[in-house]
Every structure is written in structure tokens, then in C-alpha cells.
Amino acid sequence: MSNRDRILELALRLMNEEGAGAAGTTRIAEELGISPGNLYYHFKNREEIVRVLFDALDAEFRSLLIEDADPPISASRFAAFYLRSFDLAWRYRFFFGGLLGLLRRDEELAARYRALQDWAIDELEGIATQLVKDGSMARPRGRDGLRSVALSTWLIWMNWIRFLQISGRxxxxxxxxxxxxxxxxxxLAPYLDPAFEKSARRALARESPKRG
Amino acid sequence: MSNRDRILELALRLMNEEGAGAAGTTRIAEELGISPGNLYYHFKNREEIVRVLFDALDAEFRSLLIEDADPPISASRFAAFYLRSFDLAWRYRFFFGGLLGLLRRDEELAARYRALQDWAIDELEGIATQLVKDGSMARPRGRDGLRSVALSTWLIWMNWIRFLQISGRxxxxxxxxxxxxxxxxxxLAPYLDPAFEKSARRALARESPKRG
DNA sequence: GTCTATAAGCAGATAGAC
DNA sequence: GTCTATCTGCTTATAGAC
Known part of the structure; x- marks a missing residue:
């Protein structure tokens, strides 16, 4: 395993466990037993490490969403999609807690993040639209009902892990x-077809990772 | 105006405008034209400044919630309550963006915040329960339906401003x-009595602060 | 690719005079 | 209450040898 990969792996672990601020270049180099100079050979600066990690999250998230927007959307695929998206968020959980700080310090990262977010909310709206077409979901009232539902799901996805962290776990x-x-x-429940919802909840219970 | 108050005022302004990290003790003292020593006479350390600001938010939020949980809850009071709670969040908006970092650095603040959050979610559930009793809202299906609705509203309240900040405004x-x-x-709309909802939305449009 | 050594800067915080 | 002066510790980042 190259030092470059070891740096990325350790940075991800440290940031996930102790927060985005925990992975300073000094500490990473020290814990890996390499020199600061070596680290800076592989990465221009601290921000670049975070950007490379974000790019991995970005790519995984996009392929997940594209794959699962493909019609028709069965209840079990629907449940599996959300579970996988939360699992992905978990693996890169450092990102959500410190997001605003990270974006403020790195305009390039901010631009990439915003592009992903805009795309994702559109895509989530597309999934909701497809569910309506499939007859699995009723169309919410109001002009922008589907958009609003997509935004609510995005807000919960984005902030669930942070909520747990903040709550002191x-x-x-x-x-x-x-x-x-x-x-x-x-x-989503008020809009879902009851049979679809029941089936989705059952799939969720079946496929959730077990405690411990 | 005492230097103590000037410190608090400037710290709040800087953090609101530039993020929780922007108000270092050095910078605050410099911009106020006072010495670091003076600042440390008034506050034991940086964290204490944040704690005092949080206490103000805490007190305002509690009195707002207590006041408005008082039955019966009319549609216009309902709308006014949420508007005021969002206005409060706006005045202390620094807090939400950097929340996790702030809590990680100050166990005392973390404990106070968590007490407020636990209390607030209970209280929001109480408001929802009251709406059901008033006949303004249908009881959501499922064992913990009202709890879940309370949690969703909390998540949106907590994260709305941060979402705007992250989005690059x-x-x-x-x-x-x-x-x-x-x-x-x-x-909330799927559960609200249609007349109640309509009236609440009208009140919201009427009482919202206008742009500019 | 990897190292040693170190520059350069900034943060929080304190001692002690006035 | 307020000041001057300063200490300490930390961070990112670079120059140049191996």
C-alpha cells in the first residue's frame, strides 16, 4: 500500500472518529511514521486530501442515485437505495459534521459540493416523480410538492448523522x-401507497445492518 | 456600553457573518481597540464567550416555546410561533453552522445544548399533541407518529439556515x-386540517419579513 | 519517494504595572 | 477595569539532502 493511500485512509479514519479538524498534516505524518515533507510530496496541502476524499464520496453517490432512479422502482429497491445512501454517508460521516467549515476554507471544494447537491436534489425529485408515475406514491398538493418532498429527504439525509453526533453519541x-x-x-409515508410503504418498511427491517 | 457587552456584541456579529471560527480573542480585542488582557478580564476564555451567547439563545427559545404551547393554538399563533423561532435562529445563526465543532471543544456547552434539545423535542411533541386535541391536526399513523413529526420539525429548524449557508448564499x-x-x-401539511393549514399559510405570508 | 530541519505565522492565554 | 509585553504551543508549508 502506497504512502499516498495510507495518508488518505488514516485521514478518513481520524476525521470520521474525531471530526474534520482532527486530521492535521502533522498528526497524520506522525501517526503514519512518515515525515511532513513526504506528506507534502503526495498532496499540495491539507485541503487537497479532503478534496480527494470528497471526490470518492461524490462518485459513489452519483452512481448510486443513477442506478436506482431506473424505473420501475419496487418497494425493496426503494428501501435498499435509502439504506445504501445512508451507509455511504456513514462511511464519509466526517464530511457532514464539519461541512460548513470545510467549504469556507476551500472554494474549489465548495463548488464541487454545490454541484453535487443541486444535481442530487433534482435526482431525488426525479425519483419521486417516477414513484408517482408507477402509482406507488400520490402527488403532494401544491405547485412544488414533489420538489419540497425531495428537499426534505435531502435535509434528513444530510443531517441525520450530524444529529446523532450532536446528540452526544x-x-x-x-x-x-x-x-x-x-x-x-x-x-414520505403520507404520500406512499400503503402496500408499497408496508413492503418498503419490511425490506428496511430485513436489510438493516444489525447492532454490534 | 460596557466592554463586556461590546465583546459579546462583536463576537456575535463576527461569528454570524463569518462563521464560528472567525471570532478569535485576538481579533475581537483588536477590532474593539482593547487589549487581550482586558478581554481576559471579562471572560475566562474563548469558550466562555460562546457559552454566554448560547445562554441568551437558550433563554429566548425556552420562553418562546412555553408561551406558544399554551392551548388552544390558533392558526395565526401557530404560524407566528414558527416565524419567531426561525427569526431567533437567524439572530444566532453562527451557532448552527459550527455546532458540532463548538460542542466538541466545550463539554459544558455540549451538556447545556443537549438539555435544550431534549426539552425542545418533547415540547414540540407537546404542541403537536395539542393540535390533535384541538382538532387542527390528524394523528399520524404508527406508534411514535407525533414524536417523529416533532423530530422532523426540529431537524428542519436546526438545519435550514445551515442549508442556506452551505448552498453558497x-x-x-x-x-x-x-x-x-x-x-x-x-x-406537517398532510396531517393538518385543510382550513387550519390555509389559514396558517395566509398568516405566514402576511407576517413574513419582506426582502431588502 | 522519502528524509531532516526549520521557517513563518497565528492562536489562546498570562503576569504584572497602572 | 484596563493596559503592555510576552510566553507557549500549535499549525501549515517549504528547502534541500539522500
Missing amino acids: ETIEPSDMAAGVSQLFDV | ETIEPSDMAAGVSQLFDV
Whole structure:
């Protein structure tokens, strides 16, 4: 394993466990037993490390969303999609807690993040539209009903892990993600076809990672 | 105006405008034209400044919630309550963006924040329960339906301003809060009595601060 | 690719005079 | 209450040898 990869791996671990501020260049180099100079050979600066990690999250998220927007959307695929998206958020959970600070310090990262967010909300709206077409979901009232539902799901997805962190949980486990998906289902529930919802909830319970 | 108050005022302004990290003790002292020593006479350390600001937010939020949970809850009081709560969040908007970082650095602040959050979610559930009793709202399905609705409203309240900041808005205006309240109404809408909802939305449009 | 050594800057905080 | 002066510790980042 190259030092470059070891740097990325350790940076991700440290930031996930202790927050985005925990992975200074000094500390990374020290814990890996390499020199600061070596680290700076591989990365121009601290921000570049974060950008490379974000790019991985970005790519995974896009392929996940594209794959799963493909019609028709069955209840189990619907549940699996949200579970996988929460699992992805978990693996890069450092990103959400410190997001604003990270974006303020790196305009390039901010631009990439915003492009992803805009695209994702559109895509989530597209998924909701497809569910309506499939007859699995009723169209919410109001002009921008589907847009609003998409935005609510985005807000919950973005902030579920941060909410757990803020609430004082020492560690966040993959098994905590099912509650986030369930929270999200609760927001969609009033519009979902009852049979579809029931089936989706069953799939969620079946496929959630178990505690421990 | 005492230097102590000037410190608090400037710290709040800087953090609101440029983020929680922007108000270092050095910078505050410099911009006020006082010495670092003077600042440290008034506050034990940087964290204490933040704690005093949080206490103000805490007190205002509690009195707002207590006042408005008083039955029966009319549609216009309902709308006014959410508008005022978003206005409060706006005045202390620094807090939400950098929340996780602030809590990680100050265990005392973390404990106070968590107490407020636990209390607030209970209280929001109480408001929802009252609306059901008043006949203004249908009880959501599922065992913890009202709890889930309370949590969703909390998540949106907590994260609306941060969402705008993250989305790249240079400045956030009081007039941006109405969209947050509207987003929150959209989540509640499926359960609200149609006449109640209509009336609440009308009150929201009437009482929202205008742009500019 | 990797190292040593160090520059340069900024933060929070304190001692002690007035 | 307010000041001057300063200490300490930390961080990012670079120059240049191996």
C-alpha cells in the first residue's frame, strides 16, 4: 500500500472518529511514521486530501442515485437505495459534521459540493416523480410538492448523522442508519401507497445492518 | 456600553457573518481597540464567550416555546410561533453552522445544548399533541407518529439556515426564513386540517419579513 | 519517494504595572 | 477595569539532502 493511500485512509479514519479538524498534516505524518515533507510530496496541502476524499464520496453517490432512479422502482429497491445512501454517508460521516467549515476554507471544494447537491436534489425529485408515475406514491398538493418532498429527504439525509453526533453519541454505528431511513420514510409515508410503504418498511427491517 | 457587552456584541456579529471560527480573542480585542488582557478580564476564555451567547439563545427559545404551547393554538399563533423561532435562529445563526465543532471543544456547552434539545423535542411533541386535541391536526399513523413529526420539525429548524449557508448564499437575510417555515409546513401539511393549514399559510405570508 | 530541519505565522492565554 | 509585553504551543508549508 502506497504512502499516498495510507495518508488518505488514516485521514478518513481520524476525521470520521474525531471530526474534520482532527486530521492535521502533522498528526497524520506522525501517526503514519512518515515525515511532513513526504506528506507534502503526495498532496499540495491539507485541503487537497479532503478534496480527494470528497471526490470518492461524490462518485459513489452519483452512481448510486443513477442506478436506482431506473424505473420501475419496487418497494425493496426503494428501501435498499435509502439504506445504501445512508451507509455511504456513514462511511464519509466526517464530511457532514464539519461541512460548513470545510467549504469556507476551500472554494474549489465548495463548488464541487454545490454541484453535487443541486444535481442530487433534482435526482431525488426525479425519483419521486417516477414513484408517482408507477402509482406507488400520490402527488403532494401544491405547485412544488414533489420538489419540497425531495428537499426534505435531502435535509434528513444530510443531517441525520450530524444529529446523532450532536446528540452526544460517542460512536455512530452502521446500525444507527436504519433509524434515519425510518425518519425519512415517515416524511414520505403520507404520500406512499400503503402496500408499497408496508413492503418498503419490511425490506428496511430485513436489510438493516444489525447492532454490534 | 460596557466592554463586556461590546465583546459579546462583536463576537456575535463576527461569528454570524463569518462563521464560528472567525471570532478569535485576538481579533475581537483588536477590532474593539482593547487589549487581550482586558478581554481576559471579562471572560475566562474563548469558550466562555460562546457559552454566554448560547445562554441568551437558550433563554429566548425556552420562553418562546412555553408561551406558544399554551392551548388552544390558533392558526395565526401557530404560524407566528414558527416565524419567531426561525427569526431567533437567524439572530444566532453562527451557532448552527459550527455546532458540532463548538460542542466538541466545550463539554459544558455540549451538556447545556443537549438539555435544550431534549426539552425542545418533547415540547414540540407537546404542541403537536395539542393540535390533535384541538382538532387542527390528524394523528399520524404508527406508534411514535407525533414524536417523529416533532423530530422532523426540529431537524428542519436546526438545519435550514445551515442549508442556506452551505448552498453558497453570501448573506442570509431574515426574509429567507419564510421559506424555511414553509418547508416545515410542507412536512406537517398532510396531517393538518385543510382550513387550519390555509389559514396558517395566509398568516405566514402576511407576517413574513419582506426582502431588502 | 522519502528524509531532516526549520521557517513563518497565528492562536489562546498570562503576569504584572497602572 | 484596563493596559503592555510576552510566553507557549500549535499549525501549515517549504528547502534541500539522500
